[in-house]
Amino acid sequence: MKTNIAIILASKDFRDEEYFITKEVLEKQENKIKSVSNEKKAIGRFGGEVFTDILIEELDIDNFDAVVFVGGSGAIELLDNDISYSICQKCVEKNKILAAICISPVDGNIITANGPDASEEFALSIDKILKTSNI
Template sequence: MRNFLPGLVIAPFLLSGLFIDPIMGDSVMQSIKGKKAVMIIACNNFRDEELLQPKEVLEKNGVTVTVASSSLKESTGMLGAKVKPEILFTDIHASDYDAVIFVGGSGANEYWDNPIAHKIANDAHTAKKIVGAICIAPVTLAKAGLLKSKKATTYSSTVKEIQSAGANYTGADVERDGNIITASGPAAAQKFGETIAKALSQ
């Protein structure tokens, strides 16, 4: 249980099968070591795997990961993981990071119509950073205007939301179009992290 935030408590039932070493070569480790990512979670009811698994993949490959939220109070995941965010999402400067990642879960809709979240996503995209979103979080990117005419995926309940914003929904577990990476939900969390790691190496 390495490199997790101080104060992070993982629900025991999450431990089984969670820590899977990414299938990455030494070249990826070398090329992304020292890079930085920020993962934005809901103040409550983020989806545990969608934070923890990509975070583990990135950190094992040398990326420094910062967790941000709309509150600095301890946040509880849908399955019981507890995380104390390090920064407020309103303090994020996209230029400080190589990847900006929106984590899903039922609480993630708090960012859907948030103009600051939209600005962060757009600033990161304009600066050619990696912009990621998983589960229902791709709706935030869609409403920020980033998914228009882009291949993207999302959780099944939010397909119409991204399509109405012009996204080309593919139904894939993980979809990459340029520097935008989207994923369908918790079952895709590991692959989502690996895809971001690969993108950071390119």
């Protein structure tokens, strides 16, 4: 079963590995990925470029099974606002998978990971929970 996943990243200084590895692993597991940011083009800390599919203020989580927040120094500005808080709140209310890579616990449908070295395991955890849950 293909699932739809929104990966949210900062338009400046997202952590390249956390985005690109997570996206690649999830796509290999036959998930459909949409990139979301506060601008149409995002530049990673190490120069990786992403042309986003959806602006964050236009994200409708009803169209997704999971929402993933990518870290990096730019994520602080992206996350600390009403739009991001609303997305997180809606994910919890609607029993969606909510994931963020930067710290490591998993609590029900909330999945986090500890930094770029954990990107592959992080993505596989998201895929596993999506495949074993009734979302």
